[in-house]
Amino acid sequence: MDKPILKESLRLLSSLGKISSRSMFGGFGVFIDDTMFALVVQDKLHLRSSEETINLFKEQGFEPYVYKKRGFPVVTKYFALPEECWNEPDSILLQAVIALDVAKKDKEKQKTAEPSRIKDLPNLRLATERMLKKAGINTVEELRSTGSVNAYKAIQQTHSSHVSDELLWSLEGAIKGTHWSVVSSETRCELRKQL
Template identity: 40%
Template sequence: MQQTNFKSLDDVYSFFAKHGEVNLKTMFGAYGIFVDTYMVALLNDSTLYVRSCEETDKYIGHPEYKKYAYVKGISEVQTNFHTIPSELLQNEDTAYVIGKAIFEAAKIAKCEKIASMKDPKRLRDLPNMKLSTERLLKKSGINGVADLHSLGTVDAFKRIQQVNKSATMTLAYSLEGAIQGVHWSVISQERRAEIQQMVAI
């Protein structure tokens, strides 16, 4: 069975570009594929290995399912990335659903990793911190983790609104998650309502 092959990097960009800014970095003997700083996949010899998530784990046992492994010293290291059936990507709607699920899993994985860090030093190390968010914060005069924590969610968001009138409440929740060290989706409805009220003042 043919594995999930891509004829060019343009194919990879097309698959993930609907979910954010795509960047590549050499790692593990392959290309690491990042969407808004979140690692979503590996590309090796034209074969795509996506991050494991609930949506892609449905295909464990499929003939095309194969985990990516690399050699470190004398040992083989298994990663959390694997191939998926090639026919799934031939349907645009299915490909979108799978790409989104992979992206969400990558965000949660990064948040969990950051939450385990005692003291993140850089804005980019915080949960929910997309490149665009980091740029907005710095443009607003918020240059580091200490600045963000000192201002708090509401004041930081109001500063961003001064340089970007179209900033949404999702961004405010992302800032709250960054400060709390969690993914924004777990911010309680009560806290969200509280932030909305304070932003409106």
């Protein structure tokens, strides 16, 4: 369904850098160097908007892509280019450059944003956050200052069932901002000794 417009979009936008596409949102996300800035869905190219460009897109008659999640409509930041835009590929490229810049800035903001809740840290979920709260650790700052070993011990004391070692690696990874599987075997041995 979206393949002809996807192929044409990839050809046109390839001048912006290393281009790729991935299946998502019922269509295909378009990426330059791992930054998604466009979406091809419903036989249309959609470009990412920002607070600055959203009104411009609306004034030009662009429509946002809307999909359903659990029966409710979700309005995305991606706006469909009308068919007549394809008569002026240079105009599409100009707007794509802006969309790519917006996407890169948003990606940077996400990288530097501090998680506000424990469940937002790597490896941790809402269930882990609840376990930590029950153990008296309520914030990201408290978890970091307590440390993985002491947080693990606190969970062991307040949790009725067995707590696996994987939780200890998950807490250590969360504090360091990495996935638990990359916690080195040396670090794991050291953490076990501290227990």
